Amino acid sequence: MLNAQLLFEFALYFAELWETILFGLFTALLLFSVCVLIDRGLEETGRRILLAVMVLMWVIAVVHWAISIVITGYDTSGQIADSSLDKVAMVAVFLNLTISDAIVMSRAWHLWERSRVVLLISVLLAMLSFTSIVLNFSGLADSDIPVPEAVNAVAFLPQNEFAVEIGGLVAVIFSIVSNLWAFGLVATKAW
Numbered sequence: 001m002l003n004a005q006l007l008f009e010f011a012l013y014f015a016e017l018w019e020t021i022l023f024g025l026f027t028a029l030l031l032f033s034v035c036v037l038i039d040r041g042l043e044e045t046g047r048r049i050l051l052a053v054m055v056l057m058w059v060i061a062v063v064h065w066a067i068s069i070v071i072t073g074y075d076t077s078g079q080i081a082d083s084s085l086d087k088v089a090m091v092a093v094f095l096n097l098t099i100s101d102a103i104v105m106s107r108a109w110h111l112w113e114r115s116r117v118v119l120l121i122s123v124l125l126a127m128l129s130f131t132s133i134v135l136n137f138s139g140l141a142d143s144d145i146p147v148p149e150a151v152n153a154v155a156f157l158p159q160n161e162f163a164v165e166i167g168g169l170v171a172v173i174f175s176i177v178s179n180l181w182a183f184g185l186v187a188t189k190a191w
Contacts, residue, residue, distance in 0.1 A: 016072045023065045030058050053103065057096050064092035087137075094133045094171065101178040102126055108185035118185060125181055129174035136168045 033054055042048050067089045105122040112118045 104182040108182040125178040132171040
């Protein structure tokens with residue numbers, strides 16, 4: 001029978017492997033997107049902004065990936081990683097979530113010919129998401145409300161604590177709602 005420590009280490013390495021694979025895929029897609037943008041020309045301000053945002057998101061992902069590797073090394077060696085590493089990793093995740101939500105909602109807004117109603121609801125969702133993230137990091141959203149393990153299926157991984165507290169869970173829910181809103185807008189226009 002396998003012991004708990006061995007299962008824990010396997011879970012950590014498995015999670016790190018998948019994060020590395022997805023990071024590699026993100027890097028390949030970034031390179032492809034950069035080539036397409038450069039081929040189309042960077043004369044338009046929108047394309048230059050998109051390029052800068054894509055590179056910024058990749059740099060944030062690099063930071064998160066590197067910190068995850070360091071934390072996994074600490075966890076598997078029995079040492080305790082500095083809690084500030086967890087906080088920086090959480091900030092990186094939430095920064096990329098916020099930026100990607102803004103990009104998706106901006107694209108949907110342009111598809112809806114810059115409708116004021118679409119803009120108002122998108123800005124409201126973005127503000128709610130950002131506010132819940134700020135409250136989560138400030139500690140104001142911490143509570144004694146238990147978050148069910150079924151909701152936070154990966155809570156046993158120390159480097160993935162962003163949804164363990166109720167504030168993190170609320171931030172994730174607002175991000176999901178923002179993406180569903182943008183998907184609904186795009187889907188409505190497509191059909």
